[in-house]
Amino acid sequence: MSSLAAAAPRAPTHHDDRTFVQKYIFSTDHKIIGIQFLFLSLLFLFLGGVLAMQIRWQLGFPGQPMPGGGILPETMAPGGVILPEYYIQLVTMHGTFMVFFAIMPLLVGVFANFLIPLKIGAHDMAFPRINMASFWTAFLAGAVMFASFFVPNGAARAGWTMYAPLSARPDLSGADYGQICWCISIVLLGLSSILGSLNYITTIINLRAPGMTWFRMPLSVWCLFVTAILGLLALPVLSGAAIMLLFDQTLGTHFFDPGAGGQVLLWQHLFWFFGHPEVYILILPGMGMVSDIIANGSRKPIFGYHSMVFAIVGIGFLGWIVWGHHMFMSGMNPTLGSTFMVTTMIIAVPSAIKVFNWMGTMWRGNLHFHVPMLNAVGFVAMFVIGGLSGVFMAATPIDMHIHDTYFIVAHLHYVLFGGSLFALFAGITYWFPKMFGKMMNEPIGKIHFWLTMLFFNLVFFPMHILGMAGHMRRIYDPTQYEWLKGYQPMNHFITLAAFALFATQFLFIWNFVWSLFKGRKAEQNPWRDNGLEWTLPNPAPHGNWEKVPTVYRGPYEYSLPGAPDDWYPQSSKLPNDREPAPAPAPAH
Amino acid sequence: MTHATATLDQMRPPVPAEPGLPIYNNKLGMWVFLASEVMFFTGLIGAYVILRFGAPGEWAKPNVVLNVPLTGINTFILICSSVSMVKAFAAISAGDRKGLSRWLLATILLGATFVSVQGVEYWKLVHEGFTPAGFTAGSHITELVAQGKLSDVTGGLYGSTFFTMTGFHGFHVTCGVICLIYVWLKSLRGGYTQQDYRGVEVIGLYWHFVDLVWIILFTIVYLI
Amino acid sequence: MATTAHKAPNYILIWAYLFGLTVLEVLFAFEMPISRNLKILVLLGLAVWKALLVALFFMHLKFESRYLRLMVLVPLPLAAIFILAVITEHVW
Numbered sequence: 001m002s003s004l005a006a007a008a009p010r011a012p013t014h015h016d017d018r019t020f021v022q023k024y025i026f027s028t029d030h031k032i033i034g035i036q037f038l039f040l041s042l043l044f045l046f047l048g049g050v051l052a053m054q055i056r057w058q059l060g061f062p063g064q065p066m067p068g069g070g071i072l073p074e075t076m077a078p079g080g081v082i083l084p085e086y087y088i089q090l091v092t093m094h095g096t097f098m099v100f101f102a103i104m105p106l107l108v109g110v111f112a113n114f115l116i117p118l119k120i121g122a123h124d125m126a127f128p129r130i131n132m133a134s135f136w137t138a139f140l141a142g143a144v145m146f147a148s149f150f151v152p153n154g155a156a157r158a159g160w161t162m163y164a165p166l167s168a169r170p171d172l173s174g175a176d177y178g179q180i181c182w183c184i185s186i187v188l189l190g191l192s193s194i195l196g197s198l199n200y201i202t203t204i205i206n207l208r209a210p211g212m213t214w215f216r217m218p219l220s221v222w223c224l225f226v227t228a229i230l231g232l233l234a235l236p237v238l239s240g241a242a243i244m245l246l247f248d249q250t251l252g253t254h255f256f257d258p259g260a261g262g263q264v265l266l267w268q269h270l271f272w273f274f275g276h277p278e279v280y281i282l283i284l285p286g287m288g289m290v291s292d293i294i295a296n297g298s299r300k301p302i303f304g305y306h307s308m309v310f311a312i313v314g315i316g317f318l319g320w321i322v323w324g325h326h327m328f329m330s331g332m333n334p335t336l337g338s339t340f341m342v343t344t345m346i347i348a349v350p351s352a353i354k355v356f357n358w359m360g361t362m363w364r365g366n367l368h369f370h371v372p373m374l375n376a377v378g379f380v381a382m383f384v385i386g387g388l389s390g391v392f393m394a395a396t397p398i399d400m401h402i403h404d405t406y407f408i409v410a411h412l413h414y415v416l417f418g419g420s421l422f423a424l425f426a427g428i429t430y431w432f433p434k435m436f437g438k439m440m441n442e443p444i445g446k447i448h449f450w451l452t453m454l455f456f457n458l459v460f461f462p463m464h465i466l467g468m469a470g471h472m473r474r475i476y477d478p479t480q481y482e483w484l485k486g487y488q489p490m491n492h493f494i495t496l497a498a499f500a501l502f503a504t505q506f507l508f509i510w511n512f513v514w515s516l517f518k519g520r521k522a523e524q525n526p527w528r529d530n531g532l533e534w535t536l537p538n539p540a541p542h543g544n545w546e547k548v549p550t551v552y553r554g555p556y557e558y559s560l561p562g563a564p565d566d567w568y569p570q571s572s573k574l575p576n577d578r579e580p581a582p583a584p585a586p587a588h
Numbered sequence: 589m590t591h592a593t594a595t596l597d598q599m600r601p602p603v604p605a606e607p608g609l610p611i612y613n614n615k616l617g618m619w620v621f622l623a624s625e626v627m628f629f630t631g632l633i634g635a636y637v638i639l640r641f642g643a644p645g646e647w648a649k650p651n652v653v654l655n656v657p658l659t660g661i662n663t664f665i666l667i668c669s670s671v672s673m674v675k676a677f678a679a680i681s682a683g684d685r686k687g688l689s690r691w692l693l694a695t696i697l698l699g700a701t702f703v704s705v706q707g708v709e710y711w712k713l714v715h716e717g718f719t720p721a722g723f724t725a726g727s728h729i730t731e732l733v734a735q736g737k738l739s740d741v742t743g744g745l746y747g748s749t750f751f752t753m754t755g756f757h758g759f760h761v762t763c764g765v766i767c768l769i770y771v772w773l774k775s776l777r778g779g780y781t782q783q784d785y786r787g788v789e790v791i792g793l794y795w796h797f798v799d800l801v802w803i804i805l806f807t808i809v810y811l812i
Numbered sequence: 813m814a815t816t817a818h819k820a821p822n823y824i825l826i827w828a829y830l831f832g833l834t835v836l837e838v839l840f841a842f843e844m845p846i847s848r849n850l851k852i853l854v855l856l857g858l859a860v861w862k863a864l865l866v867a868l869f870f871m872h873l874k875f876e877s878r879y880l881r882l883m884v885l886v887p888l889p890l891a892a893i894f895i896l897a898v899i900t901e902h903v904w
Contacts, residue, residue, distance in 0.1 A: 122603075122605075123603065126613040126616075126617060127613070127617055130617075194621070194624045197620075197624070198617050198620040198621050198624070199617075201620050202613055202616045202617045202620060205608040205609055205616060206605060206608035206609060206612075206613050206616060207603070207605055207608070207613075208605060208606040208608065209604070209605065209606060210604050210605065210606055211606065212606050213606060229886075232620065232623060232624045232627075233623065233624060233627045233886075233887055233890060234627070235624070236624045236625065236627040236628035236630075236631060237627055237628070237630065237631040237894075239628060239631075240628055240631030240632050240635070241631060241635075243752070243756075244632075244635060244748075244752065247720065247748070247752060251720045251721060252719075252720065252721030252722075253720050253721060253744075253747070253748035253751075253752065254721070254722065254744040254745055254748050255635060255639070255745075255748055255749075255752075257744070260722065260744035260745065261639070261642075261643050261644045261645070261741065261742055261744060261745045262639065262744075262745060262748075263638060263639060263642055265638075265901060266635055266638050266639065266898075269634070269638065269894075269897065269898050269901075270631055270634070270635065273631075273894055320890050320893065321893060324897070332901060333900050333901050335900065336897060336900050336901070548603060548604055548605070551606075580606065609877060609879055609880055609883075610877050611876065611877070611880060616880075619880065619883065619884060620883075622884075623883075623884065623886065623887045624887075626887040626888070626891060627887050627890065627891065630887070630890070630891035630894055630895070631894075633895065634891075634894050634895050634898050637895055637898055637899060638898040638899070638901060638902070641898075641899060641901070641902040642901065642902045650841055650842070651842070656838065656841070656842075657838070660834065660835075660838045663834055664831060664834055667827065667830045667831070667834065668827070670866060670870055671823055671824075671826075671827045671870075673870070674823050674869075674870045675823060678820055678823070792870075792871075793871055796866050796867070796870045796871045797871070799866055799870075800863045800866045800867060803859055803862045803863050803866065804859050804860075804863060806859075807837060807855050807856065807858070807859035808856075808859075810841075811837060811838070811840075811841035811855050812841075812851075812852055812855055812856075
């Protein structure tokens with residue numbers, strides 16, 4: 001029986017006798033692991049931004065020495081002038097850092113870990129030690145990926161989508177060790193993700209507090225649940241593909257080598273079979289957090305809770321059968337292509353349902369535009385733009401014209417930055433008090449939001465126009481083409497706006513760091529939210545609750561008619577509330 | 589012999605919870621993990637399918653390069669190890685701790701035999717000129733090509749897919765054997781009782797899954 | 813909600829089935845004078861039958877909650893979709 005007690009999550013002990021290393025370094029507490037992911041991924045978000053600034057420098061000021069470029073090696077940027085070999089590494093690693101080490105861990109590693117046990121009323125995750133392993137594996141993966149810049153011949157350079165045969169042939173790409181690092185890092189990250197997902201899924205299924213039925217779970221938890229299922233089933237395919245790529249590079253296998261009968265389309269099918277569920281992994285948790293925050297900021301129940309759940313499940317299901325829309329120009333079977341066009345258009349429907357429900361939630365609500373609410377509403381607006389461009393591109397004939405152009409870059413940044421990143425700003429600000437016991441500064445948060453919104457649109461909206469004009473992705477020097485020379489002023493403008501956008505983020509960094517030390521001490525429930533996590537002190541103690549709470553209602557009971565307050569916590573018992581059905585007693 | 593429901597409930601964590609699935613966390617976690625493993629092997633098998641269907645030449649026929657009868661026996665060995673695993677599980681669920689250890693040891697030995705036979709097979713194949721990169725020049729394999737029994741156009745693909753698929757399966761079996769050794773040693777110390785044998789059931793699920801994958805792989809790689 | 817009490821399956825019988833099916837498979841791969849496509853279908857069918865025996869009886873899925881069975885089934889259509897899609901690349 002000792003193994004049972006050791007492995008099961010524990011109620012908080014009054015005397016916490018863990019050492020510093022056990023508490024903060026090799027911690028099995030889901031909250032600490034979530035915060036560890038937060039610091040790791042914010043670092044990679046920053047690094048990804050630094051890479052983006054260098055990309056924009058080259059596009060806005062082609063061939064000119066970059067300020068500070070002197071620290072780069074001569075083989076990459078002699079005299080600070082970015083070489084094509086370095087540019088393509090920047091483009092590849094910007095995508096890789098942002099997708100795999102910034103957004104994915106920020107949304108899943110941070111918020112799934114931090115929020116799930118708190119919001120469902122559990123002491124900790126089902127497998128705390130596996131949770132710890134998941135973080136440290138991700139850390140190792142990040143270290144390997146970062147190190148790939150410093151190995152001989154530099155980092156991988158076939159785009160974050162790593163298409164073969166360019167990625168499989170060092171003689172073609174110029175990257176050997178860097179490519180191997182990429183493959184190994186991705187396999188490690190896949191493992192970290194799978195370990196995390198199995199934890200989240202098991203915890204949500206089996207460790208919900210009494211009364212927390214499936215349809216009383218907050219939408220953030222629903223989204224994280226479906227995201228975990230997507231991650232569980234998609235990442236192994238990527239790992240398999242990365243392993244095959246690694247073998248092509250090191251063992252001389254021929255998976256992607258057309259000369260020996262291999263197929264480049266195989267890489268694309270494998271990658272995008274993973275890649276499309278991946279992009280839903282990158283947006284769903286954001287959608288979930290935004291749902292919670294919009295209901296809170298509107299002081300109204302979420303409009304259409306059940307349809308939101310079905311939309312989330314629908315997105316999760318449909319996301320598996322649309323991957324070919326990334327491959328319309330690959331030369332795949334045209335019948336297959338048409339099928340993907342239809343399924344891609346269908347998947348717009350559940351997302352649209354969610355958008356209408358968010359608007360319905362805000363309609364006639366008692367709107368409080370606190371910083372998380374601002375960012376959440378910004379998310380909805382920007383996601384609509386990104387989503388609409390997506391429906392547009394779903395039509396194969398249109399995609400033939402704009403595939404691999406800046407139109408795609410505009411679309412993906414509208415959904416990932418305008419979408420996920422705004423959701424992250426909202427979520428980090430919202431749950432900062434729960435994590436650190438302090439509030440983030442509100443005026444700075446508002447200024448950060450408005451400036452980011454402004455510059456973000458100035459950077460990425462013109463890219464739609466560039467893309468339509470034929471400005472291709474990942475290109476080092478667009479001025480080599482006559483028809484693009486005229487668009488160079490637009491590139492220049494975008495670069496200046498991008499510098500402003502990056503500079504604005506220092507407001508957020510400053511706010512975050514300053515608030516950690518000097519922020520206003522947070523009251524227990526600063527947002528007057530109904531979630532279970534707000535019934536705990538800030539920051540929440542190890543083990544969360546002494547005794548697991550009982551849940552009597554759903555999470556969005558705001559502005560209940562006849563109630564003294566405009567919010568009702570899930571675990572507060574009213575005279576009319578019934579106790580949940582007792583769990584079945586063990587036989588004899 | 590029946591499975592006592594009491595033991596199952598006593599293996600659940602003693603924390604009040606809304607009913608989820610009526611199985612304890614470790615078992616649910618292992619099933620969830622196995623779902624991800626299904627997808628991993630799907631990726632590998634999908635790669636094999638597309639490469640074989642689109643191959644520029646004829647694929648090797650069964651038993652020309654690979655030794656089907658030997659692998660058939662090896663398959664049978666792995667199936668026997670699955671039987672011994674389930675007998676181990678049945679033993680501890682009836683409270684027979686000595687039987688548990690005995691059957692676990694049998695499973696380990698059978699599993700290790702499987703991996704060893706595979707390892708020997710690999711060594712022989714490479715020795716004969718069949719490698720992950722394809723056919724080595726001037727080897728026994730190229731003689732077969734010269735005799736018209738084998739097309740060397742698809743040799744590279746054949747090698748790549750064979751070694752990757754069976755190699756990863758073998759890696760999973762090896763990991764399984766290592767975990768089984770841990771479980772066996774724990775069983776010798778009396779770590780499992782009729783009231784709590786979660787670790788045995790969980791490793792058992794993994795082991796049966798590994799057998800199941802091999803059943804599919806054997807057919808696809810060796811027989812078709 | 814506990815697992816319903818049930819009699820343990822006859823593992824030796826299942827083992828005999830598996831042995832028999834394996835022998836059948838190996839013989840089939842070599843001996844039968846039937847068309848190649850039919851042969852592939854039969855071999856895959858035999859493999860799936862064996863896999864089901866292992867899953868249902870050795871992994872005790874037959875005796876578990878139907879929700880677990882449902883959960884376990886989830887990756888299978890995804891696997892099928894992927895394999896079918898890549899097959900169609902070469903079957904126009």
